[in-house]
Amino acid sequence: xxxxxxxxxxxxxxxxxxxxxxxxxxxxxxxxxxxxxxxxxxxxxxxxxxxxxxxxxxxxxxxxxxxxxxxxxxxxxxxxxxxxxxxxxxxxxxxxxxxxxxxxxxxxxxxxxxxxxxxxxxxxxxxxxxxxxxxxxxxxxxxxxxxxxxxxxxxxxxxxxxxxxxxxxxxxxxxxxxxxxxxxxxxxxxxxxxxxxxxxxxxxxxxxxxxxxxxxxxxxxxxxxxxxxxxxxxxxxxxxxxxxxxxxxxxxxxxxxxxxxxxxxxxxxxxxx
Numbered sequence: 001x002x003x004x005x006x007x008x009x010x011x012x013x014x015x016x017x018x019x020x021x022x023x024x025x026x027x028x029x030x031x032x033x034x035x036x037x038x039x040x041x042x043x044x045x046x047x048x049x050x051x052x053x054x055x056x057x058x059x060x061x062x063x064x065x066x067x068x069x070x071x072x073x074x075x076x077x078x079x080x081x082x083x084x085x086x087x088x089x090x091x092x093x094x095x096x097x098x099x100x101x102x103x104x105x106x107x108x109x110x111x112x113x114x115x116x117x118x119x120x121x122x123x124x125x126x127x128x129x130x131x132x133x134x135x136x137x138x139x140x141x142x143x144x145x146x147x148x149x150x151x152x153x154x155x156x157x158x159x160x161x162x163x164x165x166x167x168x169x170x171x172x173x174x175x176x177x178x179x180x181x182x183x184x185x186x187x188x189x190x191x192x193x194x195x196x197x198x199x200x201x202x203x204x205x206x207x208x209x210x211x212x213x214x215x216x217x218x219x220x221x222x223x224x225x226x227x228x229x230x231x232x233x234x235x236x237x238x239x240x241x242x243x244x245x246x247x248x249x250x251x252x253x254x255x256x257x258x259x260x261x262x263x264x265x266x267x268x269x270x271x272x273x
Contacts, residue, residue, distance in 0.1 A: 002076040004043055009065050009073050012046060012053045032064045040065075043074040053077065103152035106137030113138070136162055144170075146177055156180045159187035167194050172202070 044058025053075070055062060065073050112123050120138065124131040136158060140151055143165035151161045160180045167173040176193065179185040185193065226233055227245035234245045244252070 002078045005077050006072050007075050015055050035064050040074050043076050046075045047078045048080045106141035109134050109138050163190035
């Protein structure tokens, strides 16, 4: 069993793998102020390694002591050689103290799988999490980087990330991610949209559609209009509703003026007779 001691902060080595990376400084000033005012309420966990200590849990508390220049810290110390599942202890503390960033959690599961060669089910058992959540977060970490980033900063939910990573074509996934970010599509809407596209074969023909969307003629069609008379492409704002460019319209205007002038001349000649 660990023994509570007061040890020097400078004798503590950081763990190999942090569970908290992006969120390690969340509410940092308030956290440090609490320690400075009330002291450390929950001791950190370390393992003794010779004359030094390896940190198991308590990275934020240790960093706060360093910044506050508090030389010692309360710690629960496991002796060298004492049997302990360090990863389970670390996971238990982080999961049950406050919510982790979902990407940090997924990256931690990925680390466990790589480091110890264990299955998702075993990771779930050790960390006391649902196997489905472990699998979903690991898939999110290994999926589309843009979806991963959006999940990490809280722009989308895990359920939305799962559906987005099921979209097989990059073009469709990028568009759906933008809709999800703006709050236009929840997870169920994303699922129905994806299934509808798959039934229509849109995802299978996405490369051809992308080529069409970026083709020169299609770009001209979207930003330019073809003059009905001279067949030249002109900017849309320079074409009239009937797709006649300004040049041809000027010619037509001149012709119309000439026609009207001739009509007036003929009319004058008729009245004179």
